Amino acid sequence: MPADLAVIGLGHLGLPLAQAAVTAGIDTIGYDPDPRPYAELRAGRSPVEGTLTASGIRRMLSGGFRPTTDPAELGRVRTAVICSPTPLGPDRTVDLTALGDAARALAARLRPHTTVLLESAVPPGTTENVLRPLLEEGSGLVAGRDFHLACSPGRLDPGNRTHTLANTPKVIGGLTPACTESAAAFYGRLTDKVVRARGPREAEMTKVLETNFRHVNIALVNEMAVLCHDLGVDFWDVVRCAETKPFGFQPFRPGPGVGGHGVPLDPGCPPYSTHTPGHPLRMVSLAQEINDRMPSYVIRRCATLLNEHGKSVRGARVLLLGVTYKPDSADQEAAPAREIATRLMDMGAQIGYHDPHVLDWRVRERPVPRADSLYEAAAAADLTVLLQQHRTYDLQGLAVKAQLLLDTRGATPAGAAHRL
Template sequence: MPADLAVIGLGHLGLPLAQAAVHAGIQTIGYDTDPRAFAEVAAGRAPVEGSLPASDIRRMLSLGFRPTTDQAELGRVRTAVICAPTPLGPDRTLDLSAVADAARALAARLRPHTTVLLESAVPPGTTEGFLLPILEEGSGLRGGRDFHLAHSPSRLDPGNRTHVYANTPKVIGGLTPACTESAAAFYGRLTDKVVRARGTREAEMTKVLETNFRYVNIALVNEMAVLCHDLGVDLWDVIRCAETKPFGFQPFRPGPGVGGHGAPVDPGHLPYHHRTPGPPLRMVSLAQEINERMPQYVIQRCATLLNEHGKAVRGARVLLLGVTYKPDLADQEASPAREIATRLMDMGAQIGFHDPHVLDWRVRQLPVPRADSLYEAAAGADLTVLLQHHRTYDLQGLAVKAQLLLDTRGATPAGAAHRL
């Protein structure tokens, strides 16, 4: 049966979109330029950690979702959405190579009147200045005349049970007004509210603003955490009081580092020839510097605590709790846990870990011992460090059992542990 929708990129963005489309009754195929991703999804498994549970993928397959390796099928759909990953490259810019690969695969089969949408996180100008030329050159068609083209930034929040696909407003910006309306007609089948941007660049910049807003505010509270510790002030109590203000304040909380897939973007450093005439976003660069210092600050606090209790880092048994980037998920993308473990190992510490969502964890390709009995491991460790607060952790019980407990998330009861 011909499909209405092709989702290109079966990862963190593509699978949730395909899930929403399938549940909305849209005949959907999934395509990925990596054949391994196809094989995993076809077998009912997620090709990347933390995208969707295997049970959800099996449910999608039972409802008619079809992963495919046949490029010809991309030419039989009315709507194609590119959800390719855009990881940070060595120069700290977003790597658009997967977007280019997806675009070339689609362009070879693109037919008139198709609506092409880009959901990948990209710098402003990418849809028009990078994606459009690939599609036009590969298909011989003109964007805005022969096919519709629009950008819609992803707003997924993995694990959030309150804000899901259907009740999260979708921002869209098209190459032309007709492109915008075609995109709105598609997303209107998946979500309760569609917000029209003036164009593709405004839609792209919306993601930049949202991501950098989070990143800069986390940097602020991370700096406040260091300052408050030096002054003997309970930052967590400060935040509790500040968040009672009904206007002009939004609470953010410090931590051992910033993980996840939403990398900060500086439009002053575009990964192709369309560069901004002005200076880079200095505040984003400074926030990045501050947030990247947090793993080292955690190490400093670990060493100080051990020293205060007559122990050196070298030879100390350190138990790390929670190695994922987000609570109650298995995804380890950009989690600070690996850097913290590496630094502690370099200082001669004996590292162990516990995470209810991670059974096998490796640092420098070497397996890290996993604690079978959490309480016994905490009691036997010279220092226990809470890096991620999974709700299965009984922190009050852990605080009683652990010889020393450093809480980097402010999740333990006041006075029960040393807080970041």
């Protein structure tokens, strides 16, 4: 059965896009070679934690959305959007394996006049140097002549109800002006504003800049938080004061580490240097180094607090609060909680956790005990560590109940807990 749109990759990018398309009345299929998303969606459940609600999925299915694992469906659409995951590999470079598989599956069935869009986070040059050759070789068609090709990097903030796909401007860079306009015509049905980049590389680099901006600024405040603690300065009060400046400053806040789907990327380092002049972004490398140190710093603070109260990490009962990467979400992508729990376990601590959005949490494939009663667990624990400030947490009440509380998010009232 023909459809207007195929969303390839049913993850944190693809599912919200498919939902928006169905809401806009676009006949949409969702293709993923992994059978798990198909099975979960058909059962009315989200295959990605924190992305869509069960009621949202039911509305999508009743609106005509069809998840599939059959690549033959890709040959019957007018527009195909690739939202395949592009995680970091062991060498901290982007793994394009899933994107390549998606491109080959689409290329074998690509028809003339189709518009192909790339939303996955990729290094600059990927649309032209990786995706384009795969599509042309597999289809025998020429990009920019026989079919449209453009990049429009995903900008969604999972769980954010204020900034949605509809009111977040969409950056588009096409291989040709006609490609850009074809992409703009599609996204114009889903979002209020379309921003035209000069080409695919400018669109790809926009995502790199946005992500690196976040990581560099978080690294700055993380480093300053450590310095201020050593100097006896309340850094949270410093941020409170600084953010009153109406120009030239944007507040960022420190934390136990940096999670999320957006990863810092240095396109000037190998293997990207074949497509770039090879000038490493030293700020990005340093920011990653600083942010990667934060879980270790949290562990040192935990050990110091326990020692100051006559206790050792070995045998201590430590309760971790909030194991997701952002507040009020079930998404655990790259959250620092797992690394912190692992290191505490290695030091002999007895770990428990509480998170209203995560009912089952495993570290090293072993289940971590979940606290049923938050206050009772905090009162029984030698140390409670707030890693994520979910809205449901009564932090003032928690500070009263906990024997010892370390707040890594600066969310508790001043003087109520030890803050990062």
